[in-house]
Amino acid sequence: MTEYTFETSPELDKLAPALVAFQKAVKDPQKNSTNPHFRSKFASLEDSITAIRHVANDCGFSITQWRVGHGVSTFMLHTSGQWIRGDAELIIEKLTPQALGSATTYERRYSLLGATGTSGDVDDDAESAMQREAPQPADDIKQVKRFIDSIGGAETLEGLNMVGKTIQAAHLTDTSRSDLKAIYLAKKHELENE
Numbered sequence: 001m002t003e004y005t006f007e008t009s010p011e012l013d014k015l016a017p018a019l020v021a022f023q024k025a026v027k028d029p030q031k032n033s034t035n036p037h038f039r040s041k042f043a044s045l046e047d048s049i050t051a052i053r054h055v056a057n058d059c060g061f062s063i064t065q066w067r068v069g070h071g072v073s074t075f076m077l078h079t080s081g082q083w084i085r086g087d088a089e090l091i092i093e094k095l096t097p098q099a100l101g102s103a104t105t106y107e108r109r110y111s112l113l114g115a116t117g118t119s120g121d122v123d124d125d126a127e128s129a130m131q132r133e134a135p136q137p138a139d140d141i142k143q144v145k146r147f148i149d150s151i152g153g154a155e156t157l158e159g160l161n162m163v164g165k166t167i168q169a170a171h172l173t174d175t176s177r178s179d180l181k182a183i184y185l186a187k188k189h190e191l192e193n194e
Contacts, residue, residue: 004086005087008084014079015061015078019059026116028118029051029118065108074108086111
């Protein structure tokens with residue numbers, strides 16, 4: 001989830017026509033990158049900047065971005081001194097340097113495209129927002145069956161814990177991991193009450 005704030009200079013009479021001229025002249029950036037999770041094409045941050053920067057400069061304004069806290073500030077400055085600024089504060093589940101860097105790049109791209117009225121994604125009719133988990137691959141199903149057998153065959157808590165550690169290290173879908181956790185906890189309860 002992202003929270004947004006928006007500010008402008010008191011007057012926009014010079015910047016507004018420049019933005020209209022920009023939107024008439026700019027072409028959407030090339031969608032040369034691929035999202036492996038949704039198998040869709042999108043314009044990278046670099047491709048977006050390349051498509052936008054020169055047209056914006058030709059229309060008399062610049063666009064700069066910088067990180068603010070855990071978010072991004074996008075600033076449009078016209079040669080007249082008029083400006084528009086939007087800040088997007090990201091709410092990141094797991095705050096690691098990699099997650100922050102990835103989220104910052106993502107938000108810079110979306111903020112830049114949104115501020116300029118350009119598109120960097122193929123319209124998927126909100127399919128990606130549905131948060132559907134991909135179907136389980138056959139290998140995942142086989143692995144889950146083996147883990148279920150191992151959990152069922154555990155005769156001691158120590159043996160069950162070893163199976164649990166193996167499950168934790170395995171590459172499984174969230175659904176498989178959740179299902180195995182329920183089976184694991186039921187077996188643990190059974191062994192504790194013997």
